Amino acid sequence: MSSFVAFDSIAVIAIAGMALATLLTRVGGFWLMSYVTLSPRLERFLRHTAGGVLVAIVVAAAMKGDPAMWAGLAAAIAVMLLLRKSMTAILIGMALAIGIRFLIAP
Amino acid sequence: MDSLPDKPEPASFTREGVWHGMKLTTPYSLSALPFGIAFGAAALGTTLSPGEAILMSAITFAGSAQFAVLGLWGVPLPVAAIVLTSFLVNARHIVMGAALYPYIGNLPRRWVFPVAAGMTDAGWAITLQAMMNGRRDLGILLGTVIMQWPVWVSGTALGALASSGGLDVKRWGLDVLIAGVFATSVVGLYRGRSDILPWIAAVAGTVAALLWLPGNWYILIGGLCAGLAGLWSSRDE
Structure with missing residues (x-):
């Protein structure tokens, strides 16, 4: 177990590099758009692209997931459609997945 | 088209907006805690020290990228691969920022850039939804950061300091929790x-x-x- 205050210089460089790369992506979109004129078509493209990114993350989770993940996601989406309460939906999906996994391998 | 308001009303950056963003983020804020704990615990399974794990959460503040690089963390440390992976996993933020830009494009960069530096997936989705509903206020995005960053960092600290073994992410349904955040966002974005x-x-x-x-x-x-x-x-x- 490494000590709490142990800071390896290479690790700190890697972490700083991660932070810089992440900062570039977070600010980059705003920065680029201040140079590009935004047509309604481009705006539509970007809006759908952004939605597609969220869809991609969900699809990847489902494809890499087990039946408990599928049931949990389906329940979360169904509850969200019915109640429009995201945390309720997420917690119900999570509880279902925990239950299914417990039943399979207690 | 409900994507951009017809009235070219300028965007603002208000205290009320910050407060509104904080309220909207509360449920996601709660969900960040178990993930922070899970990350802190998982990080200790590598050569990362608790201090390094907390530093990473504090200055990178990007859950999916942080989990992604744990698979690369070893001896010797592949620094270039770690940085590139962070960029690729987070490249979606470029598109997300560009999608938000039209709503707040009239605000000065010295306000937008520092706030954007803390933009998460959930924070972006919350902000975009609020802005699509006509509330063009940079404060909303800042509110999402205020509600998530301290939780993520302290969750990491809790996980790293309290866990000697590893937290079973699947047993506790944490993978379903993160996927659920994105799934409910998609439902909420349907127009x-x-x-x-x-x-x-x-x-x-x-x-x-x-x-x-x-x-x-x-x-x-x-x-x-x-x-x-x-x-x-x-x-x-």
Whole structure:
């Protein structure tokens, strides 16, 4: 177990590099758009692209997931459609997945 | 079209906006805690020290990228691969920022850039939804950061300091929790029939990329497929 205050210089460089790369992506979109004129078509493209990114993350989770993940996601989406309460939906999906996994391998 | 308001009313940056953003983020804020704990615990399974894990959460503040690089963390440390992976996993933020820009483009960069530095997926989704509903206030995005950053960092600290073994992410349903955050965001973003074709395209592109491409390309490809399908499906408007 490494000590709490142990800071390896290479690790700190890697972490700083991660932070810089992440900062570039977070600010980059705003920065680029201040140079590009935004047509309604481009705006539509970007809006759908952004939605597609969220869809991609969900699809990847489902494809890499087990039946408990599928049931949990389906329940979360169904509850969200019915109640429009995201945390309720997420917690119900999570509880279902925990239950299914417990039943399979207690 | 409900994407941009018809009235060219300038965006603002108000205290009320910050407060509104904080309230909207409360449920996601709670969900960040178990993930922070899970990350802190998982990080200790590598050569990362608790201090390094907390530093990473504090200055990177990007859950999916942080989990992604844990798989690379070893001796010797592949610094270039770690930095590149962070960029690729987070490349979606470029598109997200660009999608938010039209709503707050009139605000000065010295306000927008520091706030954008803390933009997460959930924070972006919350902000975009609020802005689509007519509330163009940079404070909302800042509110999402205020509600998530301290939770993520202290969760990491809790996990790193308290866990000697590893936390079983699957047993506690934490993987379903994070996927659920994105799934409910998608439901909340639905704006009508014009979204259906782009989402089908996103699913197809993502599945293809996951099957045939390595790494995290599926994120960019899924997004681009939806964007192109969105252009095609609304070409007559």
